[in-house]
Amino acid sequence: MMTRQKGILTSDPNLAHDLAYQIRAEQDFNAVIFPQKIDNPALELARNLTGISFRNSCRIGARCRLKASNQKAPRIYVVCNSTYNSGLLHGCWIDCDQEPDEIWLDIKHILPDFPTNDTPEWTIYNYENFGSIHISQYEDINQLSLWANLISEHPEDKDAVAAYISWAKETGLEISSSEFQSRYCGYWDKGKDFALKSEEIEQAYNWSQFEKDYTFWSRHIDWESVVRDLELSNAYHYARADHGIYVFRYC
Numbered sequence: 001m002m003t004r005q006k007g008i009l010t011s012d013p014n015l016a017h018d019l020a021y022q023i024r025a026e027q028d029f030n031a032v033i034f035p036q037k038i039d040n041p042a043l044e045l046a047r048n049l050t051g052i053s054f055r056n057s058c059r060i061g062a063r064c065r066l067k068a069s070n071q072k073a074p075r076i077y078v079v080c081n082s083t084y085n086s087g088l089l090h091g092c093w094i095d096c097d098q099e100p101d102e103i104w105l106d107i108k109h110i111l112p113d114f115p116t117n118d119t120p121e122w123t124i125y126n127y128e129n130f131g132s133i134h135i136s137q138y139e140d141i142n143q144l145s146l147w148a149n150l151i152s153e154h155p156e157d158k159d160a161v162a163a164y165i166s167w168a169k170e171t172g173l174e175i176s177s178s179e180f181q182s183r184y185c186g187y188w189d190k191g192k193d194f195a196l197k198s199e200e201i202e203q204a205y206n207w208s209q210f211e212k213d214y215t216f217w218s219r220h221i222d223w224e225s226v227v228r229d230l231e232l233s234n235a236y237h238y239a240r241a242d243h244g245i246y247v248f249r250y251c
Contacts, residue, residue: 022046074148077126096148131162163239191227
């Protein structure tokens with residue numbers, strides 16, 4: 001669970017930025033988090049200067065905002081639909097690397113009434129730290145928890161994990177830590193490097209021995225074609241990475 005904060009929610013992150021600057025407070029998206037001691041006259045003056053009124057803001061209360069415990073964690077920004085439709089971005093960041101029940105409790109805290117019918121009363125307005133994974137407005141909470149926990153379990157490979165999850169979603173593969181570890185073949189600058197330098201390919205095709213036995217022919221191999229065939233044969237999947245690729249095996 002996350003700790004409650006005192007502050008103001010605004011209808012626009014730019015307004016929050018201006019107010020936070022005026023009173024030397026912390027900004028978190030469209031929220032301004034007050035310091036422990038706040039000069040109320042100075043606050044009212046700053047609100048007037050920045051154009052923040054009761055029509056485009058509200059005080060953060062026990063049921064309307066919880067501060068995210070970790071800004072580096074995979075998280076979603078959830079808004080209350082009724083207030084959003086009235087022009088106020090009324091919500092909070094919620095860490096997703098926790099159990100589904102805990103995420104639901106955090107969502108419940110921002111809603112005037114917890115939904116009791118099939119009509120969604122909340123929307124995922126934004127999300128962070130999920131890498132290449134696309135998050136829909138009404139993404140399944142159980143899936144969010146699974147993906148976020150998997151990313152948090154592998155901080156050094158978080159982008160590779162996100163690429164694996166996106167691929168597994170599209171192909172219907174099981175998503176788990178053990179599956180990621182068994183399928184991940186590493187980061188490579190390009191497919192040719194994977195084909196030439198990986199132990200994976202060496203063990204499967206004994207390339208080093210072929211190079212010794214057939215030195216002349218080994219210099220005339222179309223490696224781009226080899227790389228394509230490895231993927232087209234459903235042996236490996238290449239996912240885009242910054243300045244390279246992530247490689248995953250199908251079997």
